[in-house]
Amino acid sequence: MPVSELNLQVNLSVGDVAFKQGKQLMFIFWGIILPVIGSFGLIGNILNIIVLFRWEMKSTTVYFLRTLVLTDTGIIVGCILGLSSISITQLHPDNPAMNYYTHVIYPHMYTPINFIVMTLQFTNVWMTAAVTIERYIAICHPFSAIHVCNRRKTFILIGSISVIAIAYNIPRCFASMVTECDNITEYVTSCVGNRSDFRSGVTTKVTACDNITDCVTSCDGNKRDCLSLVTTDLGRTERYEQYYSV
Structure with a gap:
């Protein structure tokens, strides 16, 4: 998913009606539904961990299942941290703590x-394929399974998938970067949530500013706390998009 989709329009004006509706939907799906479903998933995974990590559970299938439950748990936690938290802060952009989280943290x-999430997802998918193949060999070719499905080869396969997953997703680390808001428009859009229209009692849109200099001056003290998440030249290349889409 492109950075622009997950950045949740952090640096846009919060006074736009359409964006307000979008924020409410984000909060419903990412701030409420996702944590609730994720909580049930975490409870189920904890129960699986208690069972699968018992000392007597030592079959090759169990090693695959252990990896699956750990990657599943990591994906759930990562999604909650990356999506649920930011969707909640967008409902109250005027709150100093939430504003700091949105624009700095x-x-x-x-x-x-x-x-981390994409690496775990890659590992999870291929681990599911691996355990499927392992079960097929064990059931349909029981005599060959003794030599093919042993502990050593299982560990090698799990390690290989993990290394490939990390290597495959390394370019993601260079596809986005954090920059300071060094543009006047960025200052205005990031700080407009702190300005109030005393005539109507609603948040002022950027277009409603009488003078752009006034807007910047009123937010001047927040400049050092304004960061922007942008896509790098690598992330905008067609080859990069094809690399992860194909």
Whole structure:
């Protein structure tokens, strides 16, 4: 998914009606539904971990299942941290703590969380394929399974998939970067949530500013706390998009 989709329009004006509706939907799906479903998933995974990591569970299939449950848990936690938290902050952009999280903490969180989640997802998918093949060999070719499905080869396969997953997703670390808001428009759009229209009592749109200099001046103290998550030249190349889409 492109950075622009996951950045959740952090640096856009919060006064736009359409964006307000979008924020509400984001909060419903990512701020409420996702954590609720994720909580049930975490409970189920904890129960699986208790069973699968018992000392007597030592079959090759169990090793695959252990890897699956750990990657599943990591994906759930990563999605909650990367999506649920930022969707909640967008409902109250005027709150200093939430504004700081949106414009300072989240831009730094996105790249590592995206890398970890996508690496775990890659590992999870291929681990599912591996355990399927392992079960097929064990059931349909029981005599060959003794030599093919042993502990050593299982560990090698799990390790190989993990290394390939990490190597495959390394370019994601260089597809986005955090920059300071060094553009006047970025200052205005990032700070407009802190300005109020005393005539109507609603958040002022950027277009409603009488003078752009006034807008910047009123937000001047927040310049150092304004960061922007942008796509790098690598992330915008067609080859990069094809690399992850094909």
